[in-house]
Amino acid sequence: MGPHSDRPTTNYRGPILDRRQREETTTDQRLLDSRGASDWLHTDPWRVLRIQSEFVEGFGALAEMPSAVTVFGSARTPVDSDEYELGRRVGGELAKAGYAVITGGGPGAMEAANRGASEAGGFSVGLGIELPFEQGLNDWVDLGVNFRYFFVRKTMFVKYSQAFVCLPGGFGTLDELFEALTLVQTRKVTRFPIILLGTAYWSGLLDWIRGTLVESGKVSATDVDLLQCTDSVEDVLAAISASRREDADSARVEGDPS
Template sequence: MADVRRREGEWRVKAKFKGPVIQRRAQIDGSTTDQRLLDSRGPTDWVHTDPWRVLRIQSEFVEGFGTLAELGAAIGVFGSARTREDDPAYAQGIEVGRKLVEAGFSVITGGGPGAMEAANRGASEAGGISVGLGVELPFEAGLNEWVDVGIVFRYFFVRKTMFVKYSQGFIVLPGGIGTLDEMFEAVTLAQTQKVTEFPVVLLGVDYWSGLIAWLKDTVLASGKIAQSDIDRMVVTDDVDEAVALMAAARSRHHQG
């Protein structure tokens, strides 16, 4: 396999990153570090290897904290890696990145293609700090070309900690399973008061309305959540509104 190359707006996976390590050609393995950590099947050598993994996990936290400690006010932007450049959500992602920078924020994404690339691009082109927090996956490689500060993690939970620690809020573009995971984790942390002043904005009324309706008509109606949980998620098509909500939360944080 050759290097990662980008042609006609698409990413072709030609390599695999395992944290700071790159694998190509016959050296690409078929599993991930997370998979091996969480798999308790097989011989009992895990008794001897898992304690050593703690050192690798520790090193990832140290690397992340050291790289992002001076980042300042930042907003996490989530969205699908499958968003094409001709998708309106891609143009909206660029606008989000640009306007966040104009409002004084750095932009943090998962560092991949699609909507993440768009937000990184908007931030970078606007002269702001464009951050990508990648993770080892079997089907994606490396960071998009618009990431100016990037880290590729081995462990999902370390990467998620960095998102939550260094983002003051989240703007969520249309996305799939990974985007939903990130969005609901942010809402859960706000609901359980693990974080404060944590606005979550979903961009795309047509895309997100079905989900919100299900939450209201099924989950809320059956008493599984409260109305305040739904109210934590603002749905809009207006990028200016989304950025304004992030700025307002920042102001309240400084006043408090």
């Protein structure tokens, strides 16, 4: 037994590591939960300052980062799985192509992408989140920021990424996927590639979108084109490169005085 074997499990409070007594609720939960005493009326205005500080910390940490691609995926992906190896490979190839690799900073597929980027000599970034259970940033993160609020963290993903790559994942991955898809569809952000990596995993979702959402008129057929699905890491790089060329061509056309 080590000298600290009697310590409580590590707890993260935003950017703060705290090995004392763990709180049973998260900052997001305390912000959004209006049940109970009315003292939230007095504390919510002060929470605005904490939210502001998270934006300032995130912008300050990431402002000078090179062009980046965010890789999403399950925290439950086993290290010895094909999906982990795929994440490791995509992280490495993105790094070799000159992109920083951003993940949620956790284990599983996120660790795989960070690991691949780090092993390839690239810039490996993890944007963590306060959770009621242990997670923390994986050991392959070069630059890590822990957030209290999901919506602040999501802003950082979108603001600093030129593309999103989604490895097989669960609710968290789906949340980020559809958030990005909605922002692009509604033109709240400039269009960027959203790539699903793993056709066997994602084909059922795409079939449902086409067969249910499109057929019932809930989305248009062109909306489906905002998603790309492949098994090839090379296709991922090609899609991102093509998008960057289109952006550069558009910028040249807009800047042409003639």
